Amino acid sequence: MRPLIDADQAAAQAGAVRLDVRWTLGGPSREADYAAGHLPGAARLDLDRDVCGPAGPVGGRHPLPEPEALQAVLRAAGIDDDTTVLVYDDGDLMAAARTWWTLRWAGLEDVHVLRGGLKAWTDAGLPLETQAPQPREGAVTVRPGSLPVLDAEDAAAWADERELVDVRAPERYRGEFEPMDPVAGHVPGAVNLFLGEDDFADVVRLRERYAPHADAAFYCGSGVGAARTALAVTAAGLPTPPVYIGSWSDWVSQGREVARGEER
Template sequence: MALISVAELQAELGGGRPPVLLDVRWALGGPDGAQEYARGHLPGAVYLDLETQLSRPRRTGEGRHPLPDPVALQEVLRGAGISDDTRVVVHDAATSTSAARGWWVLRWAGLADVRVLDGGLAAWTAAGGVLTTDVPLPGPGDVTVRPGSLPVLDAGSAAALARTGALLDARAPERYRGEVEPVDPVAGHVPGALNLPTTQNLDATGRFLAPERLRERFADVSTGPVGVYCGSGVTAAHTLLALEVAGIPARLYPGSWSEWVADPSRPVATGPDAG
């Protein structure tokens, strides 16, 4: 299972083989995740920065959050105390958006046992979980990063999937329709893509919908190949996680819209209907 509840995590932390906790709090425009971590975090949690450790610097023509360099990522994960057989739990502040990115990157890197704390730090504190400002000093791990352990889409295969399968756009509807674009230089969506906003993966408490409800949500796109993109490959990972919970295989387009519009020759669609 890709998700873990607070109660399940508390039980595992009290067992003989507790998981490594990764705090990957991040939000577009702030607050700063490292500063939030310093104010209080789950006991034993190691902070990883989404911008610099779960991504690498952007090159010309790439999206805003390119996949991390495997060698650099391996060093980061070993420094967090992770080995090949380590159980890992990733969390963020509440909605699991950046945690899903961490989950996906670690699975892409070849780690098998990675879960997301459903509801994040908000669920932990709501259940009476304590926080600490103590920074852990984990022993060195020896994980071997195996990039490509999850399949990805590039711009060409994303465009083809929009024609032959289901390419999901996980952004807000107004960005998909091209009415606003607060981050990237061009508004709109990949022609043929379908809009299923990431926010609809969660219930009112900020936790993922039950598997059966997620299967209902994705019923119209679950019969063929599925791909997901967003603005830069972060929130799309949230929908990848929801699809995983629903038992539906899917691929991420890591470059997403920010990469798509970096090439002015690529077509752009606007309006409420795909294509």
């Protein structure tokens, strides 16, 4: 099952639960944007509050949620174990991909991301609405661990034995610039493949890009961009790869060894 769908396919989905997860890194909540217009019937989820756990000294800036907390959020949105779920954001697929990944990790199977986000929907001439839905209570059971996840120890071992890929911008990988975390650099042994070069409109190019890295695991700053890369790999028809979900923010919070420059 390909995880990305276009607006016309999303509009034709019968009985799908739609989730608006528009989000701005380090910015204000997007509740006002949701109230101003969202896909018909879409429930609102906040990435920081609802999809991720609270940031702490270990786990990074966007750690995994507690299963019980995520289950309550998904049930409140009307989701059952067999529900088809459509997730969308503004179109950069950062929040949508992390939500897709989290729901798949939680055991849901029929989860899709709207290619192009809200703009693709409106560009297709499809309507928005402003009223919030009143869904019935769902009965989903969260089953964590349904996608492969690495912690810091796993990531270090992966970099030693296989291929660990850092998907942040090259200057962040090299340690020349770090806007979010207190230490710049990368996990020793990791290589760099910038997520900004992914073209989600061209599945063939995605496959050409990621087929040579089919056995890799991925990380980023806090597990959001790496989830986006996992979406790209899956959309290319390859197995969903392992993700170091705590990523760089977790790595440096533990005071682990840091590498800078290019790996040789």
